[in-house]
Amino acid sequence: MLKTSFLRHVTASLAFACIATTSTYAIAQKNIIVSSTTSTEQSGLFGHILPPFEKKTGISVKVVAVGTGQALDIGRRGDADVVFVHDKVAEEKFVNEGFADKRIEVMYNDFVLIGPKSDPAKIEGGKDIKVALQKIADSKSTFASRGDKSGTHAAELRYWKDAGVDIAPGSAWYKETGSGMGPALNTASAMNAYILSDRATWLTFKNRGDLAILVQGDPKLFNQYGVMLVSAAKYPQVKKAEGQAFIDWLISKEGQDTIASYKVAGEQSFFPNAKK
Structure with missing residues (x-):
C-alpha cells in the first residue's frame, strides 16, 4: 500500500x-x-x-x-x-x-537638416532642402552622411539627386560614417558638420555641441x-x-x-x- x-x-x-x-x-x-x-x-x-x-x-x-x-x-x-x-x-x-x-x-515625422551655428554654407532659416544642399555642396562645407543604406540615408541620397549634386567618390567635404543616427550625430557634432536627421532622434540627442536645426518645414522632408x-x-x-x-x-x-x-x-x- x-x-x-x-x-x-x-x-x-x-x-x-x-x-x-x-x-x-x-x-x-x-x-x-x-x-x-x-x-x-x-x-x-x-x-x-x-x-x-x-x-x-x-x-x-x-x-x-x-x-x-x-x-x-x-x-x-x-x-x-x-x-x-x-x-x-x-x-x-x-x-x-x-x-x-x-x-x-x-x-x-519629418527630417531636419542640422548644422553648426556658424553656418558656413549660409542656409539657416531656409525651408527648401534642395537649395540648402546646393549651398553646402557649392561651399564644400563638411557634411556627415550616415552612409549605411538606412531610410535616412536613402532619403538623403534622393535629396542630393533632386538638388543636382553629384558627389564624387572620395570628396573631402563629404564624410560617410557608416553608422546609426545617434553615432552619426556624434560624428557631426565632433566635426561641426551638416547632417540630415530624423527629428525624433535629434530631440533625444544630448551631445549637440555647436549643432542646431537650420532647415526644416519643406514638405519633401516628410518621413513615413x-x-x-x-x-x-x-x-x-x-x-x-x-x-x-x-x-x-x-x-x-x-x-x-x-x-x-x-x-x-x-x-x-x-x-x-x-x-x-
Whole structure:
C-alpha cells in the first residue's frame, strides 16, 4: 500500500513537472523579433510603446535596430517576424518580391537638416532642402552622411539627386560614417558638420555641441514609417499570429494613441496616421 502510494506520488510529481515545463516553454515561445530602424530605437519610441503592448498581449518583443536596408535584409532571410521601417520605395519592393503580403502605414515625422551655428554654407532659416544642399555642396562645407543604406540615408541620397549634386567618390567635404543616427550625430557634432536627421532622434540627442536645426518645414522632408509581417508562406518559422497581433495593436486606436503620446521635452515625436 505504501509502495503504491509512493509510486502515485512520484508519477504525479513527474506529470506536474512535465506540465510546468511545457507551460514555461509555451510562455517562452510567445515572443517576436522586430527588425526596425535606429531612429525608432534611439529616439526612445520602442521604450514607450512596447510595455503596454507586452502587458496586454503577453507577447514579448525583441527589437533589432539597424538601418532600414539591413532591417529589410533581416526580413529577407526570415530572421524577423515583423519589419518596421521608413523607406516606402524599398518597402514596396520588399512586398513585390514576396517577402511580405502588404505594407501598412503606421506613423510619420519629418527630417531636419542640422548644422553648426556658424553656418558656413549660409542656409539657416531656409525651408527648401534642395537649395540648402546646393549651398553646402557649392561651399564644400563638411557634411556627415550616415552612409549605411538606412531610410535616412536613402532619403538623403534622393535629396542630393533632386538638388543636382553629384558627389564624387572620395570628396573631402563629404564624410560617410557608416553608422546609426545617434553615432552619426556624434560624428557631426565632433566635426561641426551638416547632417540630415530624423527629428525624433535629434530631440533625444544630448551631445549637440555647436549643432542646431537650420532647415526644416519643406514638405519633401516628410518621413513615413511602415510595418510588414514577414511572409510565413516563405518562412514557416515566422510567428504569424504574434506578429500580426503586434501590427494590429500598432494600428489600433490604443496603439495609435500610445504613439501620439510619446513626447520629448514636451514635443510630440511621431504622428500616427494608420488608415482606419
